Amino acid sequence: xxxSIIGGGTxxxxxxxxAAQTGRVVARRxxxxxxxxxxxxxxxxxxxxxxxxxxxxxxxPTDRRADANDYVDTPIATGLGHGRNALVVMNGDAAVAIxxxxxxxSEIGFSxxxxxxxAGLGTHEVRGVEACETPAEAxxxxxxxVDG
Numbered sequence: 155x156x157x158s159i160i161g162g163g164t165x166x167x168x169x170x171x172x173a174a175q176t177g178r179v180v181a182r183r184x185x186x187x188x189x190x191x192x193x194x195x196x197x198x199x200x201x202x203x204x205x206x207x208x209x210x211x212x213x214x215p216t217d218r219r220a221d222a223n224d225y226v227d228t229p230i231a232t233g234l235g236h237g238r239n240a241l242v243v244m245n246g247d248a249a250v251a252i253x254x255x256x257x258x259x260s261e262i263g264f265s266x267x268x269x270x271x272x273a274g275l276g277t278h279e280v281r282g283v284e285a286c287e288t289p290a291e292a293x294x295x296x297x298x299x300v301d302g
Contacts, residue, residue, distance in 0.1 A: 181208020
C-alpha cells in the first residue's frame with residue numbers, strides 16, 4: 155500500500171525525528187512513502203524509509219524533478235505549487251499527518267474529501283483525524299482502516 159506522509163517543510167527536530175521513524179515503520183511493513191518531495195517532514199520520512207529499504211515517491215510543487223530531496227526514488231514534477239497537495243493525498247491509500255501548518259491542513263482536508271483514512275502525530279486536531287501517540291500506532295491505524 156502507499157501511505158502519504160504529510161507535514162511541514164520547516165519543522166523542529168522532534169517532528170523531523172517522528173517523520174523519520176514513521177518512514178522507517180512504513181518501509182518495514184512493506185509500504186511505499188508518498189510525500190511532497192521537499193524538506194522537513196517530507197525529507198525525514200523519505201530518509202527513514204530508505205534506511206529501512208523502502209521506496210519513496212515525491213510529488214513536487216515545482217516543474218523540476220531535480221528539486222526533490224535526495225531520498226526520493228520517484229520524483230514527479232507538477233509545477234502546481236500548493237495545488238499539488240491534492241495529488242500527494244490522492245496517490246496514497248491513507249495518510250499520516252505530522253506537525254505542519256496551513257499546507258498540511260489543506261492535505262488533511264483533501265484526505266477527508268477523498269475518503270483516505272488519516273492518522274495524526276502532533277498535528278492539527280480535526281474531526282476525522284485519528285490522533286496517535288507513536289509512528290507504529292499511526293501506521294497500524296491506517297493499515298486497519300484500509301483493510302477494514
